[in-house]
Amino acid sequence: MSQGETSSNKTEEELPKYLKDRIEKNRQKAIARKNSKLCQHPYAKPEVVSIDKNNTIKIGTTKYKDTGGGFLLEENTSEPDTAELPTLAEPEAAIIEPDRPVCFNCKKPFATSWLFDNFTCKCCDQCKEENDFKLITKTDAKTKYLLQDCDFSKREPPLKYIERKNPHNVRWGTMKLFLELQVEERALEVWGSTEKLEEERERREDKKVVSKVNKYNKQMKQLRMSMRSSLYDRTSGAVHEHEFGPESYNEEEDTYTKKCMSCPFEQTYEKM
Template sequence: MSESNTNTPVTPPLQATSAADPLTSEQSKQFQLNRLKAKANQRQREQEAFASSSSHNANNKRPLTTTSSPTSGKEKPLKRDSRLGNYFEYDLSSMINTKGGFLVEDGKEVDENLIRKEKEREKQRAMQNLEPPVYLDPNLNPKCQECQSIDIDQTYKKVFGCLVCNKCKNDKPEKYGLLTKTECKEDYLLTDPELRDHELMPHLLKANPHKSTFANMMLFLRYQVEEFAWKKWGSPEALDAEYERRTAEKKKKKNKKFEDNLRQLRKRTKEGIWQKRKDNEHRHSFGPLEKGPDGIAKQICHECGFSIDVELI
């Protein structure tokens, strides 16, 4: 027999039946059919088992087979460890993404006005950060007004209209430094409407460092603020004089307020002392007249024993 035929199942030979119980031709034929069906079913089961064991999943691994527990009955759920502390269960399928870094449930309200304002601030900051094109011809590119370098700060150019390179900007902070709106109002005595006018006073918008939901921080170029302040007040000396006048007036108002508060405190103190003395002042409580033998009656205070003579008419 060849090697290829060694693995194929072979029908075993029929056992010799006893002479006392011979099989008929119909019985032998049915017996052979049943044995062939059994062999075909066994071969099919072996092929299915081999196919299931050789199949791979998405990770190119054979699936894990689970074996049923021989013990019967309903399994009890495992108890949660109390040492893990409290926890909250969230239904992730019912949550929506508001693109704010948080997961908000459907039932909770979202502040649409706050989200809209934040998007507007982001849009304002993004518009001023767009980079302009660079030309191959050096003569077409703008140059620094201090050193004639073409490596200018594009933010200063677009926001303030100032042509200055990064080196000159860092070397001359007294001219190209940035001032906040508070510094402009306190040091240069500029008003809020003047600072909010972008055509009059160009300003750079940045996110508020204290809180992202606050209004954008406004930064102004120092030499532009000084030029506008000199033009408004006439000269640096006039600005200093106005600053000293306002400082003195503010100090005078502060002292006057302090004196008024002190005067009110003294008044309340004096009234309190007078009222206390008034309350503690003794008032005589005289009893009925007591007639004496000489025709003069007396009244005696029951509290202090003070007596007065009353002449009877």
């Protein structure tokens, strides 16, 4: 125990009883006052309590001096606390807004657009409502504009699309919807012009018609051959075996005929 602590204890013990009671009473008041200031409303913002090296207690923005005898003296400083002064922010440099896209229809710049965000199409929302920008599925686009899969994804720049659930059946895969305006532009890049696209479309239509006609004729030939084979009596020719000569071709009926060299029997048939 140091000499100062021994002298302070002796001085406090030598005090009369009424002074000791007063000191204890003042200590209790100081404790009660301190607790009342520390107690806050449960919804209030909590205050920060800190103690520095000079035994100065700081509660919120108010400072108290601990006297060591149970008293907290509020410090009244005429000079403002520099630590609590708000720091003034320096003015920032002006922000230069980048060049906004310009609508190809109304020629006005715009900030946001649904077509620009989803398809990179420079068209504002107002012009989108006024004009009819249709969406088309990939299957319909390939059929209508005679495009292939590589024209959508491999050719630069790839065409953007949005995915939607199939309205015909929810169990089917999602549909890829493209902007028809961009699909039409891509078709002109592939075929060169609208006239060449129409010529290719007509050529493919004529090819389909010829293919259907050939398929029909082939089916009719198969039907006639099956009918002739069903009417042929296989037991009647068991006695005589025909020896056929060279065959002859009939261009009008598209048939072949060959005659037996030993009897008047003639056989007419078609070749597939």
